[in-house]
Amino acid sequence: MEKTYERTTGLKVLNVSSWHISESFRNVQLKHFCPPQIGNAFDYVYTYSIPVHIRQAILKKLGSVPEASTILISPNNTISIINVINLLKHHGINNVCIVNPSYFSVAHALASAGISYTYVSMNRFNGKYVFPIEAILQGNYDAVWVTSPIYSTGVYLDPNEIEKLRYLIRRKVFVVADESFALPGHELIRNIGISTHFISIYCPHKAISCNGYKFSGIVASDIYEDFLEQWVDVLSGNLPQSCYASIYHYLTPNYEECVNSFQMEIEEAKKAIFSFLRSSHHTTDANAIGSLISVYCDNIDFKQTTGDDFFQQLHKKTCTSFYPGWLNGFGQEYGTCFRVNLAQDSLLFRQSVQRLLSYLDTL
Incomplete structure (x- = not known):
């Protein structure tokens, strides 16, 4: 139209x-943007090509515990979603609750993997968003997919709502948090910590509207490291030069x-x-x-x-x-x-x- x-x-x-x-x-x-000159246009680069100390530095900066977690690097958030859904499928997840509002591709990616999903909406009362814990518990879901900040709003969950996520995790429900718009200091991993039932997706450059030069990172318990690194070759291949360089830029004062x-x-x-x-x-x-x-x-x-x-x-x-x-x-x-x-x-x-x-x- x-x-x-x-x-x-x-x-x-x-x-x-x-x-x-x-x-x-x-x-x-662009006046402030000074990317490092690193890497080249000819060599293959994968997550496992990146030195361990660099990956640990990224985890630490995101607020994770490097010794207990792993990070899988992908070129963008959409590819990270595909890799996370593949992990869920191979761990027997059959029924996912997508908490609305949400990014449109999640439902399509779940359907393509043969995983059933249901939408449940965030509640908004008096200008405050409330996580729909009761509806989720009634649905008996294997996994819950949320965005933080709440998609298209810029609103982060307050401590009481984050506690509801912790409750689900303690009940062995997988919680996946798409935090691709989370600004530094607002990452859920800082509050929830490392768990076998918590996976988060970050994209630090996307959060500041830098979309052509970025990386996406899946942060999870280190028990999933081998699985994620094996399957990333199948699902998304190597990292482009801009993605590789953006990893190092994220670690600089710039x-x-x-x-x-x-x-x-x-x-x-x-x-x-x-x-x-x-x-x-x-x-x-x-x-x-x-x-x-x-x-x-x-x-x-x-x-x-x-x-x-x-x-x-x-x-x-x-x-x-x-x-x-x-x-x-x-x-x-x-x-x-x-x-x-x-x-x-x-x-x-x-x-x-x-x-x-x-x-x-x-x-």
């Missing part, structure tokens, strides 16, 4: 939920410099658009951290955003668009909501958000 509007009017629609980042945001980040620059730019963007949220009809999560936040509208019927007419009018009236929350598993109980990617920040972005929210306020 966005492309159709652009073809017929010659006007480009800005989608505030898009993964893209603005040129101005990217240019600021990574922290990039994180600091990222957070400063995100805070500026947040301040700019929060002034447009001073409406009784719009709310967002005050405790959100990072580039992704969600906006919740209490004056728009959920069903409206499931039809074409709503978006055709939206494009016509605002030249702006968004991905409705239901695409990421936000159920009807959330009402109409959508993600905003603050890494798109620019004058055009701020103007688009203002037009969008002003229009939604009139519906």
